[in-house]
Amino acid sequence: MPELPEVETIRRELEALVCGKTFTEPVLHMPSTIKRPAAEEFSTRLTGQRIERFDRRGKYLVINLDRGILVVHLRMTGNLSYSANGLPYEERFLRVSLPFSDGSALHYSDMRRFGRLWLVEDEEELETEVLKRIGPDILNEVDLEKFLELLGRRERSRLKALLLDQGFAAGMGNIYTDECLYRCSIHPRRQAGTLSRSEAEDLYAAIQEVLADGIEYGGTTFRDYRNASGAIGSFQSKLAVYGRKGEKCRCGTPIEKTKEAGRGTYYCPNCQK
DNA sequence: AGCACCACCTGTGGGC
DNA sequence: TGCCCACAGGTGGTGC
Numbered sequence: 043m044p045e046l047p048e049v050e051t052i053r054r055e056l057e058a059l060v061c062g063k064t065f066t067e068p069v070l071h072m073p074s075t076i077k078r079p080a081a082e083e084f085s086t087r088l089t090g091q092r093i094e095r096f097d098r099r100g101k102y103l104v105i106n107l108d109r110g111i112l113v114v115h116l117r118m119t120g121n122l123s124y125s126a127n128g129l130p131y132e133e134r135f136l137r138v139s140l141p142f143s144d145g146s147a148l149h150y151s152d153m154r155r156f157g158r159l160w161l162v163e164d165e166e167e168l169e170t171e172v173l174k175r176i177g178p179d180i181l182n183e184v185d186l187e188k189f190l191e192l193l194g195r196r197e198r199s200r201l202k203a204l205l206l207d208q209g210f211a212a213g214m215g216n217i218y219t220d221e222c223l224y225r226c227s228i229h230p231r232r233q234a235g236t237l238s239r240s241e242a243e244d245l246y247a248a249i250q251e252v253l254a255d256g257i258e259y260g261g262t263t264f265r266d267y268r269n270a271s272g273a274i275g276s277f278q279s280k281l282a283v284y285g286r287k288g289e290k291c292r293c294g295t296p297i298e299k300t301k302e303a304g305r306g307t308y309y310c311p312n313c314q315k
Numbered sequence: 316a317g318c319a320c321c322a323c324c325t326g327t328g329g330g331c
Numbered sequence: 332t333g334c335c336c337a338c339a340g341g342t343g344g345t346g347c
Contacts, residue, residue: 045340101341117341119325154324156341198316208342215340264340304319306338
């Protein structure tokens with residue numbers, strides 16, 4: 043489900059809705075959703091903590107509290123929603139309820155159960171235990187110079203696999219990677235080391251633009267994604283290649299679907315070199 | 316290094 | 332029409 047623009051959409055909403063609120067005791071409908079610490083300790087330590095700020099690193103939502111940091115990763119079908127009256131919109135896939143002292147609540151639901159929550163004590167534990175293998179945020183922490191340097195360290199990698207690699211840089215997922223490679227006319231199988239300086243610059247610009255557009259449109263709802271208010275995104279109507287197998291590119295060539303890096307990959311075999 | 320594959324889950328849509 | 336299986340916005344582990 044969620045890539046960087048979807049998580050950023052949720053981050054912005056929650057920042058406006060729940061900053062300053064204090065957690066009461068959570069309800070763990072599915073305790074294995076809690077990755078760290080043990081479920082009981084998670085509940086004890088979260089209770090009474092106040093939300094100060096919402097950050098994001100790649101696809102990780104990082105919620106700064108007065109005495110710790112709550113981290114949420116939605117994986118494929120996770121959803122974090124705000125409810126003013128405290129009741130969940132939907133009971134079926136509800137995994138964790140996080141009520142506030144004023145009667146409102148956040149509810150974490152997840153059909154496929156891949157998503158996880160962590161509660162850590164400080165920045166150091168966040169980096170060493172949760173974000174250990176996560177690279178810099180592709181939107182906020184990578185400028186052109188840094189991007190070129192990172193590319194230089196991974197010359198043999200195919201770009202589709204490289205952009206999906208969260209250790210290279212964090213935030214790109216399957217949809218936005220295909221859209222960005224289409225925008226800069228680069229083939230998903232190209233190796234990073236074969237890019238000219240100008241192609242690498244175009245790729246960087248395409249990444250920044252496609253992510254900014256995704257955020258502007260509130261993310262992409264291809265199937266399951268919902269924002270913190272339960273509403274769908276609208277970037278799906280702007281997708282040029284993803285999900286458009288057989289449809290004509292603006293050059294007239296049908297969009298092809300292949301498998302790259304283990305993921306369904308859409309591209310124009312004529313435009314993308 | 317980099318890549319292919321499997322596992323984790325549940326639902327659904329396309330093909331036969 | 333109905334059934335089945337390949338596949339789905341992600342990631343971590345294994346083995347080549």
